Amino acid sequence: DTAVSQTPKYLVTQMGNDKSIKCEQNLGHDTMYWYKQDSKKFLKIMFSYNNKELIINETVPNRFSPKSPDKAHLNLHINSLELGDSAVYFCASSPLPSEGQYFGPGTRLTVT
Amino acid sequence: GDSVTQMEGPVTLSEEAFLTINCTYTATGYPSLFWYVQYPGEGLQLLLKATKADDKGSNKGFEATYRKETTSFHLEKGSVQVSDSAVYFCALRGTSGTYKYIFGTGTRLKVLA
Numbered sequence: 628d629t630a631v632s633q634t635p636k637y638l639v640t641q642m643g644n645d646k647s648i649k650c651e652q653n654l655g656h657d658t659m660y661w662y663k664q665d666s667k668k669f670l671k672i673m674f675s676y677n678n679k680e681l682i683i684n685e686t687v688p689n690r691f692s693p694k695s696p697d698k699a700h701l702n703l704h705i706n707s708l709e710l711g712d713s714a715v716y717f718c719a720s721s722p723l724p725s726e727g728q729y730f731g732p733g734t735r736l737t738v739t
Numbered sequence: 740g741d742s743v744t745q746m747e748g749p750v751t752l753s754e755e756a757f758l759t760i761n762c763t764y765t766a767t768g769y770p771s772l773f774w775y776v777q778y779p780g781e782g783l784q785l786l787l788k789a790t791k792a793d794d795k796g797s798n799k800g801f802e803a804t805y806r807k808e809t810t811s812f813h814l815e816k817g818s819v820q821v822s823d824s825a826v827y828f829c830a831l832r833g834t835s836g837t838y839k840y841i842f843g844t845g846t847r848l849k850v851l852a
Contacts, residue, residue: 631782660840667844668777668826668844668845668847669844669845670783670828670842670845672839672840675839683839717782717783719782719783721840726788727771727773727775727785727788727832728783728785728840729785730775730782730783730784731782732781732782733781733782
């Protein structure tokens with residue numbers, strides 16, 4: 628009974644391709660997030676949804692597009708992949724603002 | 740804007756040594772403060788939290804106290820184990836704007852047997 632799950636765990640693809648990463652949480656949380664972690668472990672927020680509404684949209688290329696079909700799912704679609712997109716992408720969810728976040732296991736994206 | 744500053748690593752300790760990882764923050768009002776741990780190949784796990792001044796968060800032998808006067812939230816453990824080897828992140832959740840979580844750069848801890 629995984630709390631926050633992501634698929635796939637590994638994704639290797641070529642430059643210029645389009646790919647999607649899926650995230651699901653079964654915790655009943657209202658808020659979900661996407662983060663990018665680079666090779667130096669720096670964690671950068673990309674997007675956040677609250678009850679399917681986009682509330683945080685950081686400065687990321689518009690090749691990245693989040694989609695939240697319902698409160699339990701938040702997917703990330705990436706168009707025209709570039710070498711610099713290689714990173715680990717984490718999905719997270721959160722109940723009340725003061726309760727912290729619950730992270731998925733991550734998706735390691737490698738663009739060749 | 741809000742920010743979090745962590746001590747740079749790596750931190751290398753012998754088993755049973757005392758651990759301190761420093762974390763200071765800049766934020767308006769009273770943010771919520773967190774420590775997360777990331778083991779190799781895994782996602783971040785919430786380790787402990789504190790939501791108001793003088794609160795002490797604790798879990799698995801780790802502790803951190805919310806110090807408003809010094810804007811700090813240092814992580815401590817009295818006796819580390821090899822299994823504590825991981826990357827530790829300090830984070831805050833602001834009280835204004837979009838209520839983003841802001842993470843520090845992470846501190847790698849290596850514990851030697």
